[in-house]
Amino acid sequence: EDQVTQSPEALRLQEGESSSLNCSYTVSGLRGLFWYRQDPGKGPEFLFTLYSAGEEKEKERLKATLTKKESFLHITAPKPEDSATYLCAVQAGNQFYFGTGTSLTVIP
Amino acid sequence: DVKVTQSSRYLVKRTGEKVFLECVQDMDHENMFWYRQDPGLGLRLIYFSYDVKMKEKGDIPEGYSVSREKKERFSLILESASTNQTSMYLCASSLNRNSPLHFGNGTRLTVT
Numbered sequence: 001e002d003q004v005t006q007s008p009e010a011l012r013l014q015e016g017e018s019s020s021l022n023c024s025y026t027v028s029g030l031r032g033l034f035w036y037r038q039d040p041g042k043g044p045e046f047l048f049t050l051y052s053a054g055e056e057k058e059k060e061r062l063k064a065t066l067t068k069k070e071s072f073l074h075i076t077a078p079k080p081e082d083s084a085t086y087l088c089a090v091q092a093g094n095q096f097y098f099g100t101g102t103s104l105t106v107i108p
Numbered sequence: 109d110v111k112v113t114q115s116s117r118y119l120v121k122r123t124g125e126k127v128f129l130e131c132v133q134d135m136d137h138e139n140m141f142w143y144r145q146d147p148g149l150g151l152r153l154i155y156f157s158y159d160v161k162m163k164e165k166g167d168i169p170e171g172y173s174v175s176r177e178k179k180e181r182f183s184l185i186l187e188s189a190s191t192n193q194t195s196m197y198l199c200a201s202s203l204n205r206n207s208p209l210h211f212g213n214g215t216r217l218t219v220t
Contacts, residue, residue: 043211
């Protein structure tokens with residue numbers, strides 16, 4: 001069964017304390033892996049697409065990496081404004097499979 | 109930037125009412141999707157469309173229908189609203205089948 005699992009469910013960091021969020025997947029025929037940021041009461045905002053193992057993408061304090069079984073979203077020196085829920089999605093065939101997200105809180 | 113606009117941010121409807129949720133995208137995207145998002149369940153696909161007048165069922169289509177008469181507009185219809193349809197509804201679009209989804213800001217629907 002195709003599945004996407006994100007961990008941890010929730011993460012609290014001090015400002016400046018770097019960490020990583022995990023997205024592991026079991027799908028056949030991966031076409032792409034996507035990271036989104038979602039603020040409370042809003043729709044998910046697209047961050048990155050990764051297509052193949054070994055690929056990396058960066059945007060400000062965020063860096064996404066991909067292996068054959070999982071992806072990591074590394075957050076370097078986070079700020080309070082990075083607080084949000086981060087969603088991972090995998091495309092296999094024409095279907096998108098979403099994880100349930102990691103809720104990140106960055107404390108000043 | 110892609111802009112996906114959902115007509116209402118909040119809606120309160122009564123059980124049995126017919127409910128229309130509207131979504132418009134401004135980037136000439138081929139594909140449009142309707143999801144609902146519930147705590148602990150994540151995003152679940154209701155319906156999607158790869159072309160005008162075309163629609164396909166997602167994972168949870170029961171109780172819903174859709175309409176896509178124009179490329180930029182995708183409507184979700186709750187034929188007879190029920191309390192278990194209280195949820196956050198998210199519309200998304202993508203340029204083609206190899207592109208990421210871009211989401212609107214959602215409609216929080218409460219059925220009483």
